[in-house]
Amino acid sequence: MSTTTKYLLKGGTVATCVQGSDAAQVYKADVLVEGSTITRIEQDIAPAPGVEVIDCTDKWITPGFVDTHRHVFMTVLRANQCDYLLSEYFIKMAWTVQGTLTPDEIAIGTLAGCLDALHNGVTTILDHFHAAHTSAHADAALRAVLESGARVIWAPARQSPPTQLFPSLQWAGDTESAKWQREKLKELGAPNGGKLRPDGRVTLGLAYDTLGQGPIEAHQEFLTFARSVPVAVITAHVVQGPGILTWRDAGVLGPDVVFSHCNILADRPAPDDEMWAALKEGGAAIAATPEDELGMAHGNPVALDALRRGVKCGLGVVSTSPTPGRSFVERLRGRIVQDVVSANSGDIFTQMRVQLQWARGHDHERILAERNPATRPFHNKYNCVDVFRLGTLGGAEALGLSQLIGTVEVGKRADLLVFDANSVNLAGAADPIGGVVFHASSEDIEMVFVDGEIVKRNRKLVREWAPVARELKEKADAVRERWPAEKLEEAWKKWYETNGAPFF
Structure with missing residues (x-):
């Protein structure tokens, strides 16, 4: 008897880049995850026995x-x-x-x-x-x-x-x-x-x-x-x-x-x-x-x-x-x-x-310096899809993992995010790509899947955070106690005076 975990993300909007295209794909669909893998992306997938149905109405489904x-x-x-x-x-x-x-x-x-x-x-x-x-x-x-x-x-x-x-x-x-x-x-x-x-x-x-x-x-x-x-x-x-x-x-x-x-x-x-x-x-x-x-x-x-x-x-x-x-x-x-x-x-x-905004500003600075109306653009040179791609598929390509992750596609590993499009930050945003790039934050991410495993649900990590935070604070305080700011400043002053003004 199979014990593979199965999830059906029902009624959401998929937003993903795809290889070989400069555009993104945004469309309504259900996403079926079986074990670690995305196995179906279609409209109106009927729930099967043993599948946990996750209501994704007014949600965006993106790659991690x-x-x-x-x-x-x-x-x-x-x-x-x-x-x-x-x-x-x-x-x-x-x-x-x-x-x-x-x-x-x-x-x-x-x-x-x-x-x-x-x-x-x-x-x-x-x-x-x-x-x-x-x-x-x-x-x-x-x-x-x-x-x-x-x-x-x-x-x-x-x-x-x-x-x-x-x-x-x-x-x-x-x-x-x-x-x-x-x-x-x-x-x-x-x-x-x-x-x-x-x-x-x-x-x-x-x-x-x-x-x-x-x-x-x-x-x-x-x-x-x-x-x-x-x-x-x-x-x-x-x-x-x-x-x-x-x-x-x-x-x-x-x-x-x-x-x-x-x-x-x-x-x-x-x-x-x-x-x-x-x-x-x-x-x-x-x-x-x-x-x-x-x-x-x-x-x-x-x-x-x-x-x-x-x-x-x-x-x-x-x-x-x-x-x-x-x-x-x-x-x-x-x-x-x-x-x-x-x-x-x-x-x-x-x-x-x-x-994105630095690249736009740098481009605009050059255009303004030229003072030539003929070279002024009709649209911005770079757009939201460009940086969304860098943060998802581009990263997967850089790490040699684009065959596994970076997009929402059948056969890929289920590394997925589910955004609440009715959140304070995102409500009213029609475009998921622009919404994610310019308006979203961690509080808008309802769920995070890695390899088909839910690691964040209902906006909270599945792993209990409080014990981690307590130990983190304890260890961080111990480091600061060993290395008080005054001691570090003394070392920096000695280096600066010995070696002269540094490059940065």
């Missing part, structure tokens, strides 16, 4: 959001760095506090961060986990990811924390870290082809920000090893440096690579620009985090440029990744960034809005 760049564990440091400069952040967190976090602190930050994402309709996350300081830290983070119920590509970073901040930065333990991290990748990935859950909801990735330091052959060998494990995605930061070409010239660029930010690509109009061409020819993707990129002086966001050029791109929320072996200014100019839930919002709604 896909976050292509988040450092989930940093939820334990939420609101700690909202006003930091980028360089200040490194001294006050990445090179000090982060290295002292315990496995338990990492675990609760990761669990809370995944649940935060689910509450906001983010069903898939590429977790660039740069706090794998020991095997115990890695195990704690992975347990929390598995427990959360989110779909996650869990990508522990090949790096280690500094062993000395003053008088100069040192990474004395990196050789040993490289050894155990290699062993951990093989231990976790080899038995099940990179699946960290039997159903594949959690898979293994790799964060790799060290390319360019040391012999290139060592990096080529490590990445070849990681791909043989196999890891699903390899992710790295590129901001204003030459990282894209570094990867290309090393022969390690491929369709499994996701570069975060890539702000160096902004305002490069040449159609055959070398970096853009390398991305497209190599099949690599971009993870754009526009809210943080604009606020932290990384440069201008490039997500809609990527969409226009046919380069895979998705949106993301949070990241930070210290890389050993380079000077401070080189780090800041080359690849190191901060866009963390400890400093920014944790939802894709904000990323869609910021990206």
Whole structure:
């Protein structure tokens, strides 16, 4: 006798992008979910025995959001760095506090961060986990990811924390870290082809920000090893440096690579620009985090440029990744960034809005400067569908998951959101795409499905949040007690006075 869970989403409005089209599809239909899969999308599907019918009258059914760049564990440091400069952040967190976090602190930050994402309709996350300081830290983070119920590509970073901040930065333990991290990748990935859950909801990735330091052959060998494990995605930061070409010239660029930010690509109009061409020819993707990129002086966001050029791109929320072996200014100019839930919002709604309105404003600024009525547009160059696509199907394409998620289609995994179109925010909105992009928030999401499992119902997480919140507050308070603001400010002042004014 089958025990497959079945749900019939009855009488809703489906809103989804589809591959091969610049338009979105919006239509009335019932959606049948059997087990982990969408099996029928039709009007007037008759309820069958054993199927839970969910009334979706005046509801919108959309794909779950896909976050292509988040450092989930940093939820334990939420609101700690909202006003930091980028360089200040490194001294006050990445090179000090982060290295002292315990496995338990990492675990609760990761669990809370995944649940935060689910509450906001983010069903898939590429977790660039740069706090794998020991095997115990890695195990704690992975347990929390598995427990959360989110779909996650869990990508522990090949790096280690500094062993000395003053008088100069040192990474004395990196050789040993490289050894155990290699062993951990093989231990976790080899038995099940990179699946960290039997159903594949959690898979293994790799964060790799060290390319360019040391012999290139060592990096080529490590990445070849990681791909043989196999890891699903390899992710790295590129901001204003030459990282894209570094990867290309090393022969390690491929369709499994996701570069975060890539702000160096902004305002490069040449159609055959070398970096853009390398991305497209190599099949690599971009993870754009526009809210943080604009606020932290990384440069201008490039997500809609990527969409226009046919380069895979998705949106993301949070990241930070210290890389050993380079000077401070080189780090800041080359690849190191901060866009963390400890400093920014944790939802894709904000990323869609910021990206769209910045791109429009940037385009309008150019048009106004030209003062030529003949070049003034009849419509905006970019629209709501463009960023809705980036937040759903675009993200799935960037992560190599578009065959499974990112759209509402028969045969896809049931990663779905159900919005209340009669809510205070959405009532009266005729267009679900515009409503989601410009008006919706987490409070409007009634239900969240991941792999056919309901993880949010009646606007509340199925997982009880109060115990998680209590532990999160306890652990966050412990971190702040160890690292009071005065102590961190003293370290920052010492660094500033020793090294001069930083780049940012």
